[in-house]
Amino acid sequence: xxxxxxxxxxxxxxRVFMAMGLSVMLIVxxxxxxxxxxxxxxxxxxxxxxxxSILYLPSGIIEVVTYSPFLGTGATYLAFVTGNLVNLKIxxxxxxxxIAKTEIGTPENEVVATLSVAFSTITTVIILSVGILFLQLxxxxxxxEVMQPAFNWVVSALFGALGYKYFLRNPKLVIxxxxxxxxxxxxxxxxxxxxxxxVIVITAIVSVVAAKIMYDKKWLSEK
Amino acid sequence: xxxxTTDINLIKNAWWMYLIGAAVTIFIIGGALFxxxxxxxxxxxxGMRREQIRQSVISSISFSILPSIGIFIGVITMAxxxxxxxxxxxxxxxxxxxxxxxxxxxxxGGITAATLxxxxxxxxxxxxxxxxxxxxxxxxxxxxxxxxxxxxxxxxGEKGGFGKLLFDAVFIGMISxxxxxxxxxxxxxxxxxxxxxxxxxxxxxxxxxxxxxTFVPIIVFLSSMLAMFVFDLIIKxxxxxxxxxxxxxxxxxxxxxxAVLLGIGGIx
Numbered sequence: 001x002x003x004x005x006x007x008x009x010x011x012x013x014x015r016v017f018m019a020m021g022l023s024v025m026l027i028v029x030x031x032x033x034x035x036x037x038x039x040x041x042x043x044x045x046x047x048x049x050x051x052x053s054i055l056y057l058p059s060g061i062i063e064v065v066t067y068s069p070f071l072g073t074g075a076t077y078l079a080f081v082t083g084n085l086v087n088l089k090i091x092x093x094x095x096x097x098x099i100a101k102t103e104i105g106t107p108e109n110e111v112v113a114t115l116s117v118a119f120s121t122i123t124t125v126i127i128l129s130v131g132i133l134f135l136q137l138x139x140x141x142x143x144x145e146v147m148q149p150a151f152n153w154v155v156s157a158l159f160g161a162l163g164y165k166y167f168l169r170n171p172k173l174v175i176x177x178x179x180x181x182x183x184x185x186x187x188x189x190x191x192x193x194x195x196x197x198x199v200i201v202i203t204a205i206v207s208v209v210a211a212k213i214m215y216d217k218k219w220l221s222e223k
Numbered sequence: 224x225x226x227x228t229t230d231i232n233l234i235k236n237a238w239w240m241y242l243i244g245a246a247v248t249i250f251i252i253g254g255a256l257f258x259x260x261x262x263x264x265x266x267x268x269x270g271m272r273r274e275q276i277r278q279s280v281i282s283s284i285s286f287s288i289l290p291s292i293g294i295f296i297g298v299i300t301m302a303x304x305x306x307x308x309x310x311x312x313x314x315x316x317x318x319x320x321x322x323x324x325x326x327x328x329x330x331x332g333g334i335t336a337a338t339l340x341x342x343x344x345x346x347x348x349x350x351x352x353x354x355x356x357x358x359x360x361x362x363x364x365x366x367x368x369x370x371x372x373x374x375x376x377x378x379x380g381e382k383g384g385f386g387k388l389l390f391d392a393v394f395i396g397m398i399s400x401x402x403x404x405x406x407x408x409x410x411x412x413x414x415x416x417x418x419x420x421x422x423x424x425x426x427x428x429x430x431x432x433x434x435x436x437t438f439v440p441i442i443v444f445l446s447s448m449l450a451m452f453v454f455d456l457i458i459k460x461x462x463x464x465x466x467x468x469x470x471x472x473x474x475x476x477x478x479x480x481x482a483v484l485l486g487i488g489g490i491x
Contacts, residue, residue: 006265011367013261017254018363022356024250025316029348031243032309036234040346048330048346052354056322060358064366069374069390076366078258080359082251083317086397088290094394095286095471096279104390107269114262115276116283118255123287124294125248125255125315131295132244132311142296149439149482149491154293156440157478159401160447161471164455166395167448173388177396181403189407196404203403204396211392215385 003107007073010110014077021081059197066201069104070094074114082121086200087155091162092120098165172220176210177203231341235306244308244315251315278468285472289479297323304336304420309348318355326351327421328430336419405440412436439485447478 033039067090068076079089096116102109131138141147167174181203185192192199214220234240266276297320301310304327313323330350331343413432416423423431454470457463466473485491 003269006268010261013257015363015367017257018359020250021254021316022359022363024247025352025356028243028247028312029345029352032234032240032348033345035239036229036341036345038229038341038345040349041342044330045346045349048326048350049353051329052326052350053357056354057357060355061361063358064361065369066393068362068366068370070394073370074258074262076362078255080317080362081254082315083355084290084294084314084319087319088287088294090397092283092286096283099278099282099467100275102275103387105386107265108271108275111262111266111269111271112275112279114258115279118259118262119280119283120287121255122252123284124291125251127288127291128295128298128311128315129245129248131292131298132307135299135307139299142292142299146483146486149486150479151293151296153440153443153482154290154475154479155401156405156443157447157475157482158290158471159398160405160444160478161451161474163398163402163444164448164451164474166391166398170391170395173392174395174399177392177399178402181399182406185403185407186410189410190413192400192403192407193412196400199403200397200400203400204393207392207396207399208389211388212385215388220388 003110006107007110010073010077010114014074018077018081025081062197062201066204070113071117072104072110072113074110075117078114078117078121082117082124084124086197087158088124089117089120091158092116095162172214173207173211177207180206229341231339231344234341235309235339235344237308240306240308244311247312247315281468282471285469289472289475294320300324300417301327301420304334304339305344305347309344310420313351317359318351322355323351324415324417324420324422326354328424331421334421402441402444405444408435408437408440410436435491437491439482439491442485443478443482446481447474450474450477 029040063085064076064080067079067085070090070093071079075089075093079085082089093113093116096112097104097109100108100112102112142151167178181192181199184199184202211220263276294314297314298307298310300320301313301323310323314320327347330347331339334343412435414435416431416433425431451470451474454466454474458466458470
């Protein structure tokens with residue numbers, strides 16, 4: 001299969017998988033309704049869906065627009081069914097890409113990203129399932145007060161570790177977005193930690209604009 | 224109706240709820256394996272090295288373990304109110320703990336495990352599911368068009384060499400945002416109180432929050448970064464290439480251990 005036909009094939013199977021995935025998700029509450037014989041409170045449900053969707057409809061679209069270039073074709077469909085994009089799938093793909101030394105947009109990277117999201121997904125569902133099987137055994141350990149800070153700050157640990165290679169490799173590219181995000185955090189801390197999805201988009205735009213200016217002015221050495 | 228009971232305490236942890244959870248899990252694993260095999264077939268066709276494939280798989284598994292344990296803690300957090308199976312299902316598909324907790328509060332504000340009814344439970348399940356599907360719906364109908372009409376143009380043609388920098392710049396923006404997130408918590412950090420697996424609301428329907436400003440996340444961020452530097456030295460100076468696949472996971476463990484040690488020292 002050449003790259004174009006592989007890409008078209010992944011779009012085809014990806015769409016089928018996405019349609020199946022959305023159906024599986026939607027059938028869960030329907031099954032609970034049918035089996036229990038108790039329907040939802042329609043008023044509360046519609047208000048909740050509308051008020052949540054005001055926030056999550058645009059952010060869902062922005063996520064596809066922002067993250068699909070990192071994921072490629074197959075992994076985008078898989079990741080948008082299995083979730084945990086920002087806190088797991090995207091960093092996981094970027095780490096695999098670093099280690100396998102592939103460039104975004106290449107056929108090799110498409111393979112690496114798909115494998116990365118697939119095995120990350122399998123790891124997560126296995127851990128959830130095993131955790132539930134042995135819940136009584138591991139619950140005291142995970143809920144121990146001494147362990148709470150570890151999992152409270154797992155995302156900071158993740159992006160700190162991941163940041164090292166990117167910051168080291170692109171020292172000129174990082175100055176503007178870092179200064180921008182630190183200043184924004186100092187001026188409007190609540191906005192930053194409450195709206196991280198929006199802050200990511202803003203910081204990414206600042207970073208791209210700064211990179212473009214530096215690139216056009218030839219301040220960045222050609223890679 | 225198939226049940227003799229509408230008692231929520233019997234429904235939320237019922238065997239058939241676990242069965243639904245198992246079915247969803249099998250669907251997800253089946254889908255992931257299908258995509259993996261398709262990618263592996265393509266890897267052979269384009270002549271990729273076995274080492275590249277092996278590294279991608281091992282690094283992705285080792286990387287995913289710790290965040291997945293974090294996701295499992297989310298299941299435990301919600302279990303008090305919703306039982307085990309529904310949070311298990313919800314966190315196996317698109318969603319996240321903060322989103323699910325928000326859905327609980329919006330769909331049935333003010334309820335507790337003692338006042339939860341089956342109707343609340345069904346309402347919450349519908350609200351959680353429908354409100355988060357928009358990214359998937361957009362991908363289903365528009366991703367191919369977006370990729371062919373917008374992305375391919377943005378990364379090719381006259382922009383040439385900038386295409387490579389573009390994605391690095393976006394990702395650096397993302398990492399910088401999380402650095403800002405950790406930094407912001409030094410100045411202010413209102414944490415919503417979770418009780419019985421849902422956000423606690425006051426008499427006016429507002430979230431109850433506590434001020435928890437902290438230095439810990441920025442210290443964790445920098446500690447993980449430092450650990451990566453040390454592992455990099457070990458890999459390069461002592462030629463321990465195998466360590467590359469575990470470097471990130473081990474650096475995260477180091478950062479998380481620092482957080483635990485700070486906690487033991489009374490710094491949260």
